[in-house]
Amino acid sequence: MVENNFVIFGLSYTFVFITFIVGLWLSQYFNSPRLFHFIAIVSSISMVFIPVSLKLQSPSFTLNTQLAFVVSGLSIMFSLKFFELAFSYKWKYTRQMPLKLAALYIISLPRMPESEEKLSELSRQNARREGIFSTLRGIRQFIVLGTLFYLIPLEWLTVTSSSFSPIFRFSRYGLCSIILYLSIDSITSFGFGIYSVIFNLHMRSVFPAFPFASTSLREFWSYRWNMLIQSSLHLISFVAIPTLIDPIIPMNQTTKAFFAFTLSGVVHEYMLWFVYGIWSGTYMIFFLLHALLVLLEITIKLPIKPNTLKGKIMGWMWTIGVMFITLPLFFDPIIEAGIGAPDIK
Numbered sequence: 218m219v220e221n222n223f224v225i226f227g228l229s230y231t232f233v234f235i236t237f238i239v240g241l242w243l244s245q246y247f248n249s250p251r252l253f254h255f256i257a258i259v260s261s262i263s264m265v266f267i268p269v270s271l272k273l274q275s276p277s278f279t280l281n282t283q284l285a286f287v288v289s290g291l292s293i294m295f296s297l298k299f300f301e302l303a304f305s306y307k308w309k310y311t312r313q314m315p316l317k318l319a320a321l322y323i324i325s326l327p328r329m330p331e332s333e334e335k336l337s338e339l340s341r342q343n344a345r346r347e348g349i350f351s352t353l354r355g356i357r358q359f360i361v362l363g364t365l366f367y368l369i370p371l372e373w374l375t376v377t378s379s380s381f382s383p384i385f386r387f388s389r390y391g392l393c394s395i396i397l398y399l400s401i402d403s404i405t406s407f408g409f410g411i412y413s414v415i416f417n418l419h420m421r422s423v424f425p426a427f428p429f430a431s432t433s434l435r436e437f438w439s440y441r442w443n444m445l446i447q448s449s450l451h452l453i454s455f456v457a458i459p460t461l462i463d464p465i466i467p468m469n470q471t472t473k474a475f476f477a478f479t480l481s482g483v484v485h486e487y488m489l490w491f492v493y494g495i496w497s498g499t500y501m502i503f504f505l506l507h508a509l510l511v512l513l514e515i516t517i518k519l520p521i522k523p524n525t526l527k528g529k530i531m532g533w534m535w536t537i538g539v540m541f542i543t544l545p546l547f548f549d550p551i552i553e554a555g556i557g558a559p560d561i562k
Contacts, residue, residue: 226288229267230295233260237299238320241311250308257303264296268491289491293484297449298323304457321416344420348413351420355407362399365392377553390544393552398428401443421448432520432532434539435511446484450477471512478508493554503546510539 240256243249268288302311302319374389381389402424409420423445431437438447454477459468468476482504490496513519520532 225271226268230264230291233263233267234295234320234323236260237323238316241314241319242316245312245314248312250311253308253311254303257299261296261299264292264299265487268292272491285492286488289488292491293487294446294449295323297446297453301449301452301457304460305452318418321412321418324412344413344417347419348410350410351406351413351422352410355403355405355410358399358403358406362396362403365396365399375552387541387544390541390548393548394429394540394544398424405445429537430533431536432523432529433514434507434536435514437536437540438507438511446481450480453477454480474511475505475508478504478511489550489554493551495550495554497550499546499550503543506543506546507539 237256237260240260241253244253244256302323369392374393405423409423412418413420421444423443424441425444426441428437428441431441455470455473458476459473462468479501482501485500485504486496486498489500519535520528522528523532
């Protein structure tokens with residue numbers, strides 16, 4: 218049954234994906250940005266509601282936890298990419314976009330080149346050597362992750378937080394953060410590396426710098442953590458949505474930033490609900506709280522003296538301290554739901 222449901226998802230996603238690409242081609246042929254916008258909106262909504270409808274309507278619906286995360290993650294990624302491609306770039310640029318590159322961008326590229334010139338450069342570059350190194354990085358991260366899971370008993374990761382003393386509880390939060398980082402980095406580095414080798418395309422790293430060396434929350438969220446989703450959230454919040462509603466309701470930079478964090482909270486709540494059937498609300502609190510703290514950093518100009526060793530150490534301590542204090546909001550819903558839960562129904 219798990220395999221059958223996964224096949225259904227694959228076929229459904231493929232149909233929506235092909236519909237979107239064909240819609241882009243028709244829009245380019247007829248020079249109709251309105252048609253492309255309509256198809257993008259329908260495709261984005263379809264990607265989110267395909268798994269929702271199957272879960273709600275099918276009494277035999279079941280997926281193991283890993284596949285459920287994959288399905289919900291793909292739904293969100295494709296939905297954001299469709300919307301982003303339609304509303305974050307000028308139609309003159311999108312109309313000239315090769316369909317092959319548009320398809321690859323939706324599947325894997327963290328961000329589309331900003332201009333036609335960079336688009337042309339992208340197709341002429343030699344990125345296969347870079348792809349080989351990325352693939353090797355992914356394999357290395359897989360090995361490190363596998364070693365951690367071998368050394369750490371699964372029960373230690375799934376026992377409720379109230380069963381631990383504060384020291385062990387926060388140690389587990391730190392370990393869960395490392396596991397999350399390694400999981401995302403290993404999969405994306407390996408996958409992007411394969412894409413680079415096959416299609417000779419530069420894939421921007423999902424983690425351009427080690428995230429746990431951040432000296433501010435702003436640096437962590439804007440430059441170091443998961444650029445794959447961050448790029449889409451940034452373009453949608455700072456470009457696409459303002460383009461649509463600015464004539465009615467102007468958005469300043471603070472409002473755009475809050476919208477990005479809010480959208481991130483909704484994405485995580487959606488994934489938690491799909492995988493475990495829980496809408497906790499704690500992800501919304503987590504991301505909105507971080508939005509306020511980032512605004513505080515900007516207001517009081519943290520970190521103080523960022524170019525000095527003392528300033529960097531103080532900034533790092535602030536960032537790590539905030540993370541450890543707020544991580545229960547992020548990890549406890551998953552831990553309480555059961556990280557190792559085999560199925561969802």
